[in-house]
Amino acid sequence: xxxxxxxxxxxxxxxxKCCEETGLTWVKALPIVLMYMRMRKRxxxxxxxxxxxxxxxxxxxxxxxxxxxxxxxxxxxxxxxxCKEMSSLLSNICVQVKAAQQKVAExxxxxxxxxxxxxxxxxxFVVIRDFRRKSWRAKRWLGPFQVLLTTHxxxxxxxxxxxxHASHCRRVPSATQEGERKQARDNGQQ
Numbered sequence: 001x002x003x004x005x006x007x008x009x010x011x012x013x014x015x016x017k018c019c020e021e022t023g024l025t026w027v028k029a030l031p032i033v034l035m036y037m038r039m040r041k042r043x044x045x046x047x048x049x050x051x052x053x054x055x056x057x058x059x060x061x062x063x064x065x066x067x068x069x070x071x072x073x074x075x076x077x078x079x080x081x082x083c084k085e086m087s088s089l090l091s092n093i094c095v096q097v098k099a100a101q102q103k104v105a106e107x108x109x110x111x112x113x114x115x116x117x118x119x120x121x122x123x124x125f126v127v128i129r130d131f132r133r134k135s136w137r138a139k140r141w142l143g144p145f146q147v148l149l150t151t152h153x154x155x156x157x158x159x160x161x162x163x164x165h166a167s168h169c170r171r172v173p174s175a176t177q178e179g180e181r182k183q184a185r186d187n188g189q190q
Contacts, residue, residue, distance in 0.1 A: 011037060120150050126157065126169040144172045 011033060018029040039048045039058060050058050072079075120126060127143035145157035154163040 007037070120147050120155055120166065120169065120171060122147050122149060125172040125174070126155065127172055128157070128160075128164050129168045129170075131168075141170070 014033045014036060015026055015029055018024065018033050019026055022029065024032075038050050041048050041051075045052070048057075124147045125144040126147055127141040128145060130138070130140060130142050133140065143157075145159050147155055148158055149156040150166075151163075153166055155166055155169050156163050
């Protein structure tokens with residue numbers, strides 16, 4: 001503990017010094033101080049956070065005159081193999097994340113014992129739970145709205161500017177599904 005407080009104290013001290021020496025306001029001096037803190041080498045690793053993140057020192061334009069950029073022909077093969085390897089790694093991570101999300105989504109909800117997240121598709125109609133009702137007599141569900149876009153956790157509907165969390169939505173059965181259910185009930189009673 002205390003690392004954040006130490007960095008905050010260093011930031012405040014450097015910011016005060018920079019403002020005093022340059023006459024800048026703290027808002028204009030803040031990017032300079034943050035750049036200093038990100039480029040300052042740490043004692044233990046002898047690397048700056050920038051070097052750790054990007055693999056080398058930053059190019060700040062102080063390397064000399066206008067020199068021509070090096071040719072990329074020599075590193076095209078390396079770059080291509082690097083991109084292929086990164087793509088493969090990202091695909092593997094994506095598969096792992098999808099598998100983990102599917103396990104969570106298959107767990108039943110306490111109240112309904114249905115899957116927690118319905119698989120909504122663009123074109124489906126949903127009703128959205130209203131959490132800001134003025135009175136107990138107001139409608140609990142708003143809609144129906146047509147789904148335009150979906151993610152694993154959110155839904156974009158036609159009449160709303162903001163995305164809605166998927167757990168706040170319920171699918172409205174289409175007319176064909178209602179007809180099939182009614183027909184099945186009628187056939188079961190005969």
